[in-house]
Amino acid sequence: MSSEVDTLIVGAGFAGLATAWQLSRLEPSERILILEREKRLGGQSSGNNAGMLRQAVADRAIARLAREGRRLFNSLKGPRWRGLRLAPSGSLLLASNGCKEWREIEAAAGAERVDLRILDRDQAACLVPVLQTSVFRRALFCPGDASLDIRGFLKGLTRELRSRGILIHLGISPQGIFKTKRGFLVLAGRGVFRARRIVNTAGAWAGGIARMAGAARIPFRAYRRHLYTSGAFKGAGPSWPFVWDLEKKFYFRPSGSGCSLILSPCDKEFFDIKRRRFGLDNRTDPRLRRVVRKKMERFSPAFRGLKLTAEQAGLRTMAPDGRFVIGEDPRLEGFYWVAGLGGHGVTTSLSAGRMAARLILGKKTDPFLERAFSPRRFHAA
Template sequence: MTAPIHDFAVIGAGMAGASIAAELGRHARVIVLEAEETPGYHATGRSAAFWEECYGGPGVVPLTLASGGYLAEHGFLERRGALYIGRAEDRAAMDRFVETFAGTGVGIERLGKAGLHARLPHLREEWCDAIWEPACADIDVAGLHQHYLAIARKAGVAIRCRARVTGLSRDKGSWSITTACGDTIRAAAIVNAAGAWADAIAAMAGAEPVGITPLRRTVAQLRVAPAAPADLPLVLDISGRFYFKPDNGRLWLSPHDEVPSEPCDAAPEEYDVALAIDRFESVTDWQIEGVERRWAGLRSFAPDRLPVYGPDPRTEGFHWFAGQGGFGIQTAPAAARVAAQAILGLGRDALTEGIDTSIYAPSRLAGAKAAATG
């Protein structure tokens, strides 16, 4: 058999696939296979678009903080600030939140009622406790995605859309990859950046799925009166029942839902939109004049809700870059670098030094599906 044309075939061209392809493309011959007509059609194109230090929990914080400098340096962040809010009965949850992130390097400040209401107009009186996170910022998601696609293309990475993978087989040290359009691509190794489809790709390759679960998240765009001020912070319920943020005078609102789903082109359910509005009206006295848009995306998690980066422990030439939940965009720079270093056997650099990458290794989840079903 002749040598494979590609060193790596990356499956998926969302933020995960684009960023890992850009990193691998500096060192190897790479092709990206995307099922849809354009890259970023699913989770990447439906992000609520914020960089928030606490999002994803303490295990994700090192990736988020390491990525923040890169995102700011390249002009992808615009400071907004975030407020976690609660009522008197939520004080214990507030205390736990502060304790959870103590010593992680995130910047948070406890606010009283006066400080909360000064930052958040139209808030109902019973909301009296808050945690202020000043560093929270909006992310230019489309710009960041195109940034990585451009780096990949400049490095010679081939990006092929409308190339849904339908078959994977390995023989004599390389993979044969068949696509829905009838092509066969050969590569020495595969990088599974397929998001909600990651376990399905693993099964197709004969690798053991690690228990990646897609969860639907709903967002609605509201027209409110008065219009939402441009400097309104991201607002999150400490109990995880909603969040909202401004967008050109409108509000983006989510019920913070996590509804298990099959991998699919996710669509919003009327119930979830209505639930979000009901919760919003219990928090503020803003008048809702209309729901202008609604959408949903799938956020995919491993069983321990940490990402999965690096070589599969049992299947030769198969690598994971998946399970990034809702934090895959805000951690993209450090995550892609960490994964590329693990896949290529490279040492750490300034972006990744100090990150304990062992907690993201696929080996920690060996047998996860069998354990979950047994």
């Protein structure tokens, strides 16, 4: 197996698929190939997250990209997006005291014109009745936020790419990346691939891909987070916004059917990619069941006895400053990053992919976001 392309993308999660799609839309003649180490799409973080589109975040640069990403989701129309379920029911962020994150979210939302409203307990409980038995003083309601069926989103992106002749090779990861006069030579599986440029969207493994290519070293850290699905919960409805307690570090949202819940204890366990064997990354830790149970019962007596029927875990990968890494590597010409989207990958996938595509093609981008997410900020330090 061998091929020659303009752009080779390493990683077929949300970031990789969205970057390929946006690149092909801006330049239809671009020859694009995607390599994915998993044997199925969504095998890592993109398939193990709660599917919440959240614009109400504490970082202004991320808030701007999230707002743009949320807007782009509204444009996903047509037969290739059949089955995409988007519930625009908003979000509720709860707090009892003078929470620092609350103040930062308000400031970022105000600066980026994200619609955000302060509700008292009674107003919040009208939207989600279970909050009548929960302890909090006020809530931030973001009506533009939404819940998403991530499988439908992955299928829609895949259909779009196939319609444009873009191949995705599953179960293949690079074993060697070498710089050449004309670009890069990549050894992967039994194949030899030549590309003018490489886009690193490898998630938790982005650092390893960069080392293999001789690109700048960015000290990403991966953290494992658990999700649980409950049995039927009386009174739950598909129109509920997702609820995130900023102080208790706990969130939940209605499932696709609306009669059960998806819950998380917001755990943040460091996962050492270098020392832990591939395949352990999305295994669940049985100890976290007790943690989520305690948080559920502390949040509301209504959750006592609620059965947990399924569990999953995924990695959230972050740069040291918590911001994304998008742009050309400062050391290796033709090597591009779209990495460190941990916690915001689904919300910003379309906007981050579009920003990366514009940078790759030498088109104008938002200067504020270009500076905020540039890989050069680590090289300069």
